[in-house]
Amino acid sequence: MKRLVHYAMLAFVFLAGGAQAGDADEILGLLDDFLASAGARSAHERFWAEDLVYTSSRGTRTTKAAILASFDEAPPGAEDLPGPVYSADEVQLKWFGDTAVVAFRLVATPPNDGPVDYYFNTGTFVKREGEWRVVAWQATVIPKEEPEEP
Secondary structure, eight states: OHHHHHHHHHHHHHHHTOSOHHHHHHHHHHHHHHHHTTTSHHHHHHHEEEEEEEEOTTSOEEOHHHHHHHHHHSOTTGGGSOOOEEEEEEEEEEEOSSEEEEEEEEEEEOSSSOOOEEEEEEEEEEEETTEEEEEEEEEEEOOOOOOOOO
């Protein structure tokens, strides 16, 4: 399903006359790779730009340096602990020259049988020296539906 969304986005890029398909393929591949390995420091080193501004779903702001420092402060072996499996759906990609905005619904599936969490995420990628990096990120939790009262 993820690949179907990916190919639909590439078709949209061709029809809209936006950036080259190779750039769309690269950005969507970076997003997929990042989400698949979000628990690893190396994923964050590659994905974020040095001047990142990240606004979390809790309403806090942080930087790439602070994100990387959180890995240094974690207890040994923390990267190996099971965490949620992340994926993206409803992906939209918009082009502005050497800048691309990606908006999607993040799906966070827990390692156990707990409830799946959903977030709206928007990221701004900028191509610098031939590499796409994220300079701004916004995450918003999607509230769980409240059960109806009888």
